[in-house]
Amino acid sequence: MAADRPKRARAGACKNCRVRKRRCVPSDNGDECVLCQSLSIPCSLSQNYTEPEGPVLKRDFQGTPRQLAEREKPLNGASLSSFPATAATAAPSSFAFSSHALRPVKPQRSPLVTTPVVLLELVSLYFRFVHNIAHTLFHEASFIRRFNEGRASLLHVHAMCALSARYSQNQVFNGTPPGSRGQVYAAEATRLLQGYLGSPSLESTQACVLIGHFMGGEGDLKAKHTYFGLAKLHAENLSLWAMPHNLTVVHREERRRTWLSVRIADHWTAVDTSVEPAPFPHGRDALPAVDDIAFHTFDPNLLREDRASCNMWAHMAGTLDIFARISILLARLSRSVISFDTYCREVPLLTQRLEKWADGLPEELKYNISNLTSFANKGLGRTFLSMHIGYYHFRQMLYFPFLDARANRSTSIPTDGAAQCKSSAAMVSEIVQYAMRFQNCELDYYIYGYIAVVSSCVHLHTLLLSEDPSELWTARQRLVSNFEYLMSLKILWPMVNLSVARLRIFEDFCRNSMSDPFALDNWMARFITEHASIPPVRKQSTLPSLEPVLVDSATACVAGLNGHGGLSGTDETGSTGAEWGVLSTLLSDRSLTSEAVVNNALDWLLE
Incomplete structure (x- = not known):
């Protein structure tokens, strides 16, 4: 009976299109929409869709940096202990989704500071000190725009903060050693990632790369290799090196750069474990195609794929x-x-x-x-x-x-x-x-x-x-x-x-x-x-003394x-x-x- 049929929300629009207030156009395969396919994210139109635990930033996070600063004036002079812990940090839970569960970051007593001003500061520090040095994943201008519009992934934001909080001079971190500040953000990022593990996407691949780099900085090699391995599995599941024609230049370039970052991480991991790295047979088409300077500074609508010579990441490959x-x-x-x-x-x-x-x-x-x-x-x-x-x-x-x-x-x-x-x-x-x-x-x-x-x-x-x-x-x-x-x-x-x-x-x-x-x-x-x-400590040589x-x-x-x-041309003293x-x-x-x-x-x- 018609009364027994579940109603389609908003005339069949998926959740991602409703959040973005975009027209939801089904893709050719009919199991997802064009937008979700282009972003490589789970689509609620799919029969296999499961609700992820990683929400996007709430709409009340939007606004210009100046508006955010005005809204957060009480931050000035405040200490880290003056902010209440979120539920995630006040009562952290361990991984329990399978017998092979990923090892979580040890819960910290420091509260998780997620005010808009602090998050924006830490995301900016990530793009200054980490991104385009250890890996290349995002078009910065597009990500900051999504952040200010309340559309950035909280999974990405927390993983970025885990890497960048150590560079902050914000008074909210007073009393917390720089090398320990990222742990509470990493714990939240690993919690959010659980909702994505069964649904590979560009978002989940990038998050695994970020968390893997954090674990490496902590000296947790097993966790680092695990997350880099997950990033590789998700990237291969998506055929991240393939470039669908219906994607924008920014989306194609982010796929290429993420795939290269996965390759780089895989090579370092292979050296750590004394094994030969797996071959990556995909050729020049999978390398970054947008000039580094343009990708770093240009508006997304101005980007062009021209295989420019000034592409340091393509040369590093x-x-x-x-x-x-x-x-x-x-x-x-x-x-x-x-x-x-x-x-x-x-x-x-x-x-x-x-x-x-x-x-x-x-x-x-x-x-x-x-x-x-x-x-x-x-x-x-x-x-x-x-x-x-x-x-x-x-x-x-x-x-x-x-x-x-x-x-x-x-x-x-x-x-x-x-x-x-x-x-x-x-x-x-x-x-x-x-x-x-x-x-x-x-x-x-x-x-x-x-x-x-x-x-x-x-x-x-x-x-x-x-x-x-x-x-x-x-x-x-x-x-x-x-x-x-x-x-x-x-x-x-x-x-x-x-x-x-x-x-x-x-x-x-x-x-x-x-x-x-x-x-x-x-x-x-x-x-x-x-x-x-x-x-391990090397044994002393048993050879006769020479x-x-x-x-x-x-x-x-x-x-x-x-x-x-x-x-040449600089003073070597100082x-x-x-x-x-x-x-x-x-x-x-x-x-x-x-x-x-x-x-x-x-x-x-x-x-």
């Missing part, structure tokens, strides 16, 4: 396979699957691929002070430096085994690998300096802390084992710069505390094994390649590396505060031995 090959080669060497001679034969091939990538960059993307200044002025200095620090990191990884003087002596293949490693580590230190000194160039993210730790290991090795006075002096200065950077990151990211702890372990082995400082066993290779874990053998000296200055030299000035004076005291310098610097960093 070209290094992923090289990075994977270097990691696999190091792992095989560590397990004695290949000999050091075989490794030496492979290195020139990978060096050639790296140099071909660097030579193939358009002039406006090459590493020089003019380009850095240009991108910094456009708000993309961080992306520019992240691209180049990755390149030099892959080089310092590739040449790291050549610091083993005994291995160099045992091979019949002549090489300058030790000098190349030191030059690459020096370039990493130089980029770190510019990241600290140039506005809009900050690399205040934990992944780059790991890269700086590897660079610092090379400088420590030089200080402890070299006898060249000029080389010792430059290594000392580079170590100072790296440690200043790492100290600032320690405050923000718990993972960096774990990374810098490696330095003391590394120093101890160098100091106690002068005759055999770099036996490239499985422990040392894992030290190089695994950016988010601490290898006379100390020193590696050849590297170039004393931060010289150009095969034509890809350092920046003051960074009274406390740092004292340490800098201590480290520049030429009467101190290199061992004393290393001890003092490590004591300061690890205190």
Whole structure:
């Protein structure tokens, strides 16, 4: 009977179209509307639709930033404890949806501050310090517009806040350490995500990437790998690399950039777990197609897909396979699957691929002070430096085994690998300096802390084992710069505390094994390649003691590396505060031995 039939709401309009006050047009398959299909979100017209637990921002969140500020004047001078906890944080519940439930973030006593002004501030900080550095997912202008109109996903907002709250200077966070502020937002994001796990969408894929990055910053590797794995599963379920013709330019580009971010996360995860990354057979069409500057600044209606040369993320994608090959080669060497001679034969091939990538960059993307200044002025200095620090990191990884003087002596293949490693580590230190000194160039993210730790290991090795006075002096200065950077990151990211702890372990082995400082066993290779874990303590070598053998000296200055030299035209001196000035004076005291310098610097960093 007609009376028994359920009525269709609003003449069949789905919930998403009703919220947006849009005409709901069924798609060709009839199981969803055109809007939901274009956004890759669950449609209530679908027979398999289930109500998600992640709502969009309520309409009372809308308004301009100034209107929001006027509405939230009581925030001024308030403390974090003055805001009541939401139900989610006052009485947090654990995951219980299956026996394989995701591990939730530990509930915190700090309340979840979700006032419009605070959320807008944290979302803006996310786009400033995290987005387009560690990953690229969103068109910023479109997201901020949705936020101000009350249409942004709360799942995304809370996941962004989890990453960015550590950068806030808002008084509501007084009393909460920067590295702990994001935990309550991450707990809420993981709770909201449960409603999306069975319905893959672009929204859920992006959320998994965000939460995975947060877990990595916390040092929770299992959770990080779980969320990155979920992101990959959701992306593959959606065929995120495919571009339906009925999507807008912004939606297509967000799909491409999200897919690339999933690929990058998958490669780092594979290195963490010592496995070969899965191949991604989708070609150039799946890479970002919109110019980075345009995507960062333009109105969505002005964007064009032109495969512009000024697309740093598309170029960075070209290094992923090289990075994977270097990691696999190091792992095989560590397990004695290949000999050091075989490794030496492979290195020139990978060096050639790296140099071909660097030579193939358009002039406006090459590493020089003019380009850095240009991108910094456009708000993309961080992306520019992240691209180049990755390149030099892959080089310092590739040449790291050549610091083993005994291995160099045992091979019949002549090489300058030790000098190349030191030059690459020096370039990493130089980029770190510019990241600290140039506005809009900050690399205040934990992944780059790991890269700086590897660079610092090379400088420590030089200080402890070299006898060249000029080389010792430059290594000392580079170590100072790296440690200043790492100290600032320690405050923000718990993972960096774990990374810098490696330095003391590394120093101890160098100091106690002068005759055999770099036996490239499985422990040392894992030290190089695994950016988010601490290898177990390495067993002392049982080889008979040898006379100390020193590696050849590297170039004393931060010289150009095969034509890809350092920046010029900036002052390399500067003051960074009274406390740092004292340490800098201590480290520049030429009467101190290199061992004393290393001890003092490590004591300061690890205190």
